[in-house]
Amino acid sequence: MLFTHTSGYLLALVAYIRVVTAHTNLFSVSSDGSTTNPTGLYIRPYYQHHNSPVRDPKSPLFLCRSEGMTTGAAKILPIVAGNDLTVVWHHNNVSPPDDTISPSHRGPCFVYMAPMESNGQGYSWFKIYEQGYDPATKLWCTDVLRENHGKLSVKIPTQINNGEYLVRTEIIALHDAGTIGGAQFYPNCAQITVTGATSGSPELYDISEVYNATDPGILINVRRGVSSYKIPGPPVYSP
Numbered sequence: 001m002l003f004t005h006t007s008g009y010l011l012a013l014v015a016y017i018r019v020v021t022a023h024t025n026l027f028s029v030s031s032d033g034s035t036t037n038p039t040g041l042y043i044r045p046y047y048q049h050h051n052s053p054v055r056d057p058k059s060p061l062f063l064c065r066s067e068g069m070t071t072g073a074a075k076i077l078p079i080v081a082g083n084d085l086t087v088v089w090h091h092n093n094v095s096p097p098d099d100t101i102s103p104s105h106r107g108p109c110f111v112y113m114a115p116m117e118s119n120g121q122g123y124s125w126f127k128i129y130e131q132g133y134d135p136a137t138k139l140w141c142t143d144v145l146r147e148n149h150g151k152l153s154v155k156i157p158t159q160i161n162n163g164e165y166l167v168r169t170e171i172i173a174l175h176d177a178g179t180i181g182g183a184q185f186y187p188n189c190a191q192i193t194v195t196g197a198t199s200g201s202p203e204l205y206d207i208s209e210v211y212n213a214t215d216p217g218i219l220i221n222v223r224r225g226v227s228s229y230k231i232p233g234p235p236v237y238s239p
């Protein structure tokens, strides 16, 4: 009995560790291409279950996986509009460098921005980046990310207002997305201050309304591969 109980516990533990090492968080953001800025410097604190996904796009955690959105990061990253923001994902820490997300967890990546004063609530968000599935290379965004050791560079638009913004990065893992609630969302938010922009007015979206559980890019069986992929959510802002 003792043996059975212990091995059952060990199996559960192994399964738990496997799941945790499959998952991902935003670990660093920079304006100079560096990948090693400390996580707490510019990224909003993670919620208590750290790198676990959100499964409900209507959950409050879908915003930034940050409990209550009550605590800011230590600082706000200055960046000039038109320059690249570098964002880096890892499992639990920055080593080994290729541990972005499990190869089983394939899907698209997104970056959204919202004025900081909104704290991400209501109609405040616009999309600045999306990458889904490329039928030519047969690679998902997550595959490319893994090749790049979790690093992605995204241009900050020039036609926006100067000021402080939340930047919401998001990976969606689709391996279980063949049933409703199966897609795994990995959002996190960083804080930036944009200077050098020339003003503009992107159309704004409520993040709790950008996806529905039955969107073709959210409810999709990818187990046997796909020939194409319809990226969910609003279009990328292009002035």
Ligand SMILES: [Cu+2]
Pocket (backbone or CB within 6 Å): 019, 022, 023, 053, 105, 173, 184
């Ligand atoms: Cu998972």
